[in-house]
Amino acid sequence: MLRIKNLDAGYGKLRVLKNISLHVDPGEIVTIIGANGAGKTTLLHTIVGLVNSAAGEIQFQQKCCSGLTSQQVVASGCALVPEGRQVFASMSVEENLLLGGYVLQRNAGRAAVLRELEYQYDLFPVLRERREQLAGTLSGGEQQMLAMGRALMSKPKLVMMDEPSTGLAPLIVRDIFSIIKKLREEGNTVLLIEQNAKAALGIADRGYVMEVGKIILQGPAEGLLINRDVQRAYLGREKID
């Protein structure tokens, strides 16, 4: 589905990503964990074309997508739920979702968008209750659901989520993660970026650990959960032998 080879990227002269290689297969939840400033968000922004890559290759569905504009990447079926939700605050919930259906409207027409809208309302019933409300007045968790629903409205083949749990109460975080799990059960592919390593590895199939722009560890999620370096650095505990 997504294959990245030796990717370098950054802002101006600053190299943020150094020689990143990773892949996501269809139907997987893959998570990338790492501390602040590790380059996780930059990686997602590079994939989606908001940041230009300096070297290396990004392949999405066997097609090279480095050098494409963000519009083209999104249109090809790769959606990003951005960090900090980024909902259209002064527009209604329904308008937010319809805007998410922009790509779908172009490809499949208005009827498909309305069908998808109903589907998102079923997935996030709270959004149906608040369809006329302005997105900026929703709670943090509801805004996160709206941001996810908006990204899913384009019927993407790959959903990338940038720290969906930031700033949310633990109970809400659990809801969000169970929704992500549900998405996988429905056949979606998810690339999840998290600082909450325990929760992310708990639902993921595979994981990558990023540190200062490099991938330092990778493997199945269960393996990473019991890895001592990961435990020390990200899970806040150390087994004393």
Add this chain to the structure above:
Amino acid sequence: MTVDLFFQYLFAGVTYGSIYAIVAIGFNIIYNSTGIINFAQGEFVMLGGMISISLLQFMPLPLAIIVAVLATMLVGALVEILFIRWLERPSVMQMIIITIGVSILLREVALHIWGESIRSLPYFYGNEITTFSLGSVHISPQVLWVIAACGFMVCGLSLFFKFTPTGREMRACSVNRTAAILCGINTRNMVTFSFMLSAGIGAMAGCVMSPITYTQYDCGTGLAIKGFTVAILGGLGNSMAAVAAGLLLGIIEAFSVSVVPLAFQDAIAITILLIILFIKPHGLFGSSEAARLRDF
């Protein structure tokens, strides 16, 4: 002041106020999609008037106006494509200087094409002395054309922004550009489109007002200042508030004639602009929270 005189002033005020409001709406549309003030907005008004006057030799009035509006929209699109589109992350200052430069450019081009002479379109209905009476108040039919054009544009625009997908996408770009990009919306085309829209609106204003106010190559500057005042007075980006503020400024100006000499009329707009910028920079109807989030 007699009742008749009062209504006479009031109608004059509403007429000019409508014109200011249309110019201010042009400012707002571009401000909403780009976050900048397009100081060439007044020149779009001038171009609309001038082009339609020139076209009048070859075609009937309604057609001349339509072609002039379309031609000005094309100019608006060209301005955006040539001067703004290729800038990567322009600063507010850069954009202001560029639009001021564009306004000077358009004015000079107009001076070369049309010279310094003052022109005007004929009255759409009747002539300068045609009036109809409302009680004992005499009103020129052109006044009604101006007010109707303003009303038509305001309603049309609010329907457009509220109910059409394109309008929704334009609002999305102004609310959160990154998120709009992530929805797959081509934000650059939306900016071009907003320039076309506000150029068309400006040109429309230039046509309906031409019989009353006349058109000259440099008539855009004064209008831009008035329109800018109105846009600030109402709260930048808020088109409905711009209408209220436009009517307010028009009426204040009209009634000022009975208190201070006519020569001071233009000074009133500037004074209001300064007062507003000092004490209520987010405008009469704008919220201070929203104003704090803007970079301008």
